[in-house]
Structures are given as structure tokens and as C-alpha cells.
Amino acid sequence: EAGVAQSPRYKIIEKRQSVAFWCNPISGHATLYWYQQILGQGPKLLIQFQNNGVVDDSQLPKDRFSAERLKGVDSTLKIQPAKLEDSAVYLCASSLGGGFSYNEQFFGPGTRLTVL
Amino acid sequence: AQSVAQPEDQVNVAEGNPLTVKCTYSVSGNPYLFWYVQYPNRGLQFLLKYITGDNLVKGSYGFEAEFNKSQTSFHLKKPSALVSDSALYFCAVRDSSGNDMRFGAGTRLTVKP
Numbered sequence: 001e002a003g004v005a006q007s008p009r010y011k012i013i014e015k016r017q018s019v020a021f022w023c024n025p026i027s028g029h030a031t032l033y034w035y036q037q038i039l040g041q042g043p044k045l046l047i048q049f050q051n052n053g054v055v056d057d058s059q060l061p062k063d064r065f066s067a068e069r070l071k072g073v074d075s076t077l078k079i080q081p082a083k084l085e086d087s088a089v090y091l092c093a094s095s096l097g098g099g100f101s102y103n104e105q106f107f108g109p110g111t112r113l114t115v116l
Numbered sequence: 117a118q119s120v121a122q123p124e125d126q127v128n129v130a131e132g133n134p135l136t137v138k139c140t141y142s143v144s145g146n147p148y149l150f151w152y153v154q155y156p157n158r159g160l161q162f163l164l165k166y167i168t169g170d171n172l173v174k175g176s177y178g179f180e181a182e183f184n185k186s187q188t189s190f191h192l193k194k195p196s197a198l199v200s201d202s203a204l205y206f207c208a209v210r211d212s213s214g215n216d217m218r219f220g221a222g223t224r225l226t227v228k229p
Contacts, residue, residue, distance in 0.1 A: 042220050091160065101210055
């Protein structure tokens with residue numbers, strides 16, 4: 001079974017530039033998550049999708065971050081404009097979903113973003 | 117909002133000895149509790165979860181965790197540590213009605229030969 005795919009794996013940008021990350025979840029997984037993991041900290045949930053609808057985006061900095069999940073499969077997370085404090089690993093995860101919030105999540109390898 | 121505390125940044129044990137990685141939580145309502153492991157240069161992997169029922173939960177690679185409602189704890193344990201268990205361990209919680217997954221800061225486990 002293929003895992004969660006993410007690209008790119010690494011990205012270096014200047015502050016105030018824009019960047020986008022892509023995620024392809026495990027086939028059949030209805031729920032998709034984006035997390036931000038700053039060095040030395042645990043993952044912080046940014047946004048959760050159930051199919052193509054947003055379930056939770058309470059911790060997403062909406063003035064600069066946006067995410068979409070068209071057709072309920074792939075997802076993109078965008079930062080515009082980036083700040084120094086956005087340097088982190090951005091993790092995508094998926095789970096079976098279906099309204100069961102106890103399903104385990106499967107994580108992708110992450111995208112390491114460095115903002116200079 | 118729920119929260120998770122992992123009071124130890126680092127745990128060191130000798131190979132063959134039992135290990136415990138501590139986790140306490142705060143949540144309204146009934147908790148769903150999880151342990152994930154992050155090996156170097158690899159993504160987070162699910163180890164085990166507590167949903168309901170037996171307080172002792174068994175998971176992958178010989179790990180288990182004990183849910184203690186009165187102490188709001190969910191400590192990860194293994195009877196005999198292996199060098200290959202060395203990794204970063206994260207505890208996570210969400211409540212039974214919500215979609216707000218919260219992770220702890222992580223505990224780095226080092227098992228020495």
C-alpha cells in the first residue's frame with residue numbers, strides 16, 4: 001500500500017516570498033491533515049479536511065496560510081507571504097475518517113521549509 | 117482546548133531494561149489517546165491508541181500503554197528495551213467529539229547497549 005506522498009521534500013525561500021506544498025493521501029482516506037512541526041516541538045494541527053470540506057482550521061494563520069483539497073483527494077498548503085517564523089517541517093497525514101476521530105493517522109515524510 | 121504534557125525531554129535506558137515514557141493530558145470529556153514514534157529521517161508512525169475499554173493497550177514493536185483516568189496519564193512502556201527503540205516519541209490527545217488533535221513536545225528515548 002502506498003503511503004502519504006508529499007512534495008517537495010525541501011524548500012528554501014526568502015521572507016515575503018510565496019510557497020506551496022502538495023500532499024497525496026493514502027487511497028480511500030477521507031480525512032486529511034496538515035501539521036506544522038517547528039524544531040524541538042510536537043506537530044501542531046493547522047487544518048483538517050473531511051473529503052473536500054474543512055472540519056477544523058482553528059489554528060491556521062489565515063492571513064497568510066491557505067489550504068484546499070479539491071475533489072477530496074490531493075491537497076495543497078500555501079504560505080503567502082512567508083515569515084522567518086514559518087521555518088518548520090510541514091507534515092501531511094491522512095486517516096480513514098468517516099467521522100471516527102479515533103482512527104490512527106498515517107504521516108508523510110514532510111516538507112522542510114527554510115525561510116531566510 | 118485539550119493539551120498534552122510530556123514532562124521528560126530525554127529518557128535514557130540500558131538495553132534489556134524496562135522503559136517508561138510519560139504523558140499526561142487535559143481534555144474535556146472522554147479522551148482518545150495516541151502514541152506515535154519518529155525515527156531519524158522517517159515520518160511519524162502510529163504505535164498504539166486508547167479509545168475505550170481495557171486500560172492496558174498493546175501496540176506495535178512490543179510497546180504498551182496504560183490509561184489512568186484518575187491521574188490523567190497515558191504512559192508508554194516496554195518490558196525490555198532495544199537499541200533500535202531509540203527515537204522521538206510523541207503522545208497525542210483528542211476528545212471524543214472534536215477534531216482538535218494535540219501533540220506533546222516529544223520525548224527522546226535513547227537505549228544504550
